[in-house]
Amino acid sequence: MAAIKDSFIYLSGEIISKSVxxxxxxxxxxxxxxxxxxELSYxxxxxxxxxxxxxxxxxGAVARYFYVYGKRSLNLVVNTGYAYALCMGSLILIICWVVKSEIIAYIVLTAIFQVFLSVQLSIRQCQKQAISYTIIQLSSSFIAAVMTVAMLEIYQTQLVEKRFLALLFANSIVVTSAYILYNRKNKGRIYSIRSYKTAFLYFMAFGLPMLLHHGSMFIKGQLDRIFIYHQFSQVELGLYAMGVQISAILSVAILAINKALVPYLFEKLKEGVIKLKDxxxxxxxxxxxxPIPSLVxxxxxxxxxxWILGGEFIGVxxxxxxxxFSTSLTIPYLFLVNYLFYHGKTKQISFCSVLSTGIYLAVLSGLIFTEISYIPWASIIGALGILLVLIFITRRV
Structure with a gap:
């Protein structure tokens, strides 16, 4: 019953926040x-x-630490990760200052606070605080929407830049409030330099192998838009990106259910109730x-x-x-990848991602010089490729 209740809360919050x-x-x-x-999509x-x-x-590092080692020193891992994010973000901001790219600087700041926000959400998910998780999520989404409308109505130029400013403003407010509430419950313990070093090594040991995994996901989910931006017109990219955005509605529902069920799935795997064959x-x-969503x-x-988007979006x-169709393939993917996450097999996950990305890039490199209407098939073939690899890899765990 608790799993069903939390699933309903997560799903409701995810749908409402992402529907904004x-x-x-x-x-x-x-x-x-x-x-x-x-241009915005680019x-x-x-x-x-x-x-x-x-x-x-x-x-992910915070979640695994909580499930494996408990919450006693969770604050140590959180603060160490935040320090790394600030240092890395500052280095990129210096590069933005040198090349005088204002919009990229705004995007970097937005990324920093988005990372902070994801950690705060992960903490609430681990502790099964579904209501707190949903409040943070909804607050970020609603504030970003209000600020976006305000920015685009006040200013008439550089509207894409103003959209990122709105996201930055919303994330900074919500993250600051969430961290204050979290730190109020977990402050008081002082850690040694050695403890921070250990936390940093744990953080890097988990995160560095995942660079390949998330880098592969980026290539399969974002790289095509960079190629399209330079190979085709912005109008064609706009239609393409809008198709991706609308299909993301399904992704929201899938990931919301996954977030709600993962803690209970890990518990059942630990107890032996669910096995790999299941x-x-x-x-x-x-x-x-x-195929059902595509048929609908x-x-x-x-x-x-x-009628919804405007007459310019004919062909979307x-x-x-x-x-x-490619988004629906996330469902079988999550069944398999969660099993690897439970066992901490980040290297295997990265290997699967890199291999499937190679398939995707091979297909994309052939399609990018044809017509833009063929390019979505690269995502479908890449998604099918990773499923076959994951089935093989999970049998070896």
Whole structure:
């Protein structure tokens, strides 16, 4: 019953918080236009890239520390990770200052606070504080939406830059409040330099192998937009990126359920109630559900999409259908990768990701010089490739 209750809270919070940006889509699509939306999507790839190097999987390191070692010295790991993020972010900001790139500097600051926010959410998830988790999530989403509308209504130029400023403002407020509340409950203990060194080594041992994993995910999820930005027009990129964004609605629901169930899955694995053969069975059954979202989008008329987004977005339905299919492949993927996360097999996860990324890049490099309508198939083939590799790898754990 507790798992069902928490799942409902997580799912409700995730859907509401993520629905706010989606509700903003008609506003952003009309305010920025298809070309401006393509530019926004291009710079969002930099945000994702900075989060990888600045964060170094801090949320995952905190979660694993909690499940394996408990919460006694959790604050030590949290503060060590925050210190690393500030140092790494400062180095990138210096580069931004040298090259005089103001918008990239805003993106770097946004990435730092996004990393801090993900850690605070991870702490609440580990401690099964579903309500606190949801409040933090909703606050960040609503403040970002309000600030976005305010920025875009006040200013008439450099609107993409103003969108990132709104995200920065929202994340900084929520993270500061969440950290104060967290630190109030965990302050009082003083750690030695040796303890911080140990925490840093743990943090690096977990995070560095995950660079390959998250780097591979970045390549498969973001790199195509950089190529499209330079190979095709911003209008074509805008349609492509909007298809990705709409299909992300499904991703939100999948990841919300996953976040709610992971603590209970780990407990069942620890108790031996669920075994690897059960996860393989769940993986096979989940393949039946993969094409369903795409079939639903197929029967929706194109006019519905243009009515919501604006007349400039004719043709976005095609991309929505394909990206819904590739997103649905996340379901069987999560069954397998969570098993590896439980056993701390970050090297195996990274190996799988790198191998599937190689498949994706091979397909993408062939399609990028054809037509933009063929490029989504690279994501589908890459997703299918990692499933086959994960099935093989999990059998060896």
């Amino acid at each position: 940006p989606f509700l903003l889509l008609p506003y952003l699509s009309r305010k920025l236009g298809v070309e401006g939306y393509g 710079y969002q790839t930099f945000l994702s890239l900075f989060v990888i190097f600045i964060g170094l999987s801090q949320d 996860l393989h069975t769940y993986t096979l059954y989940s393949l039946i559900a993969v 989008a197929l029967v929706i008329p194109e006019t519905v999409f243009t 339905k095609y991309y929505v259908i394909l990206f819904l």
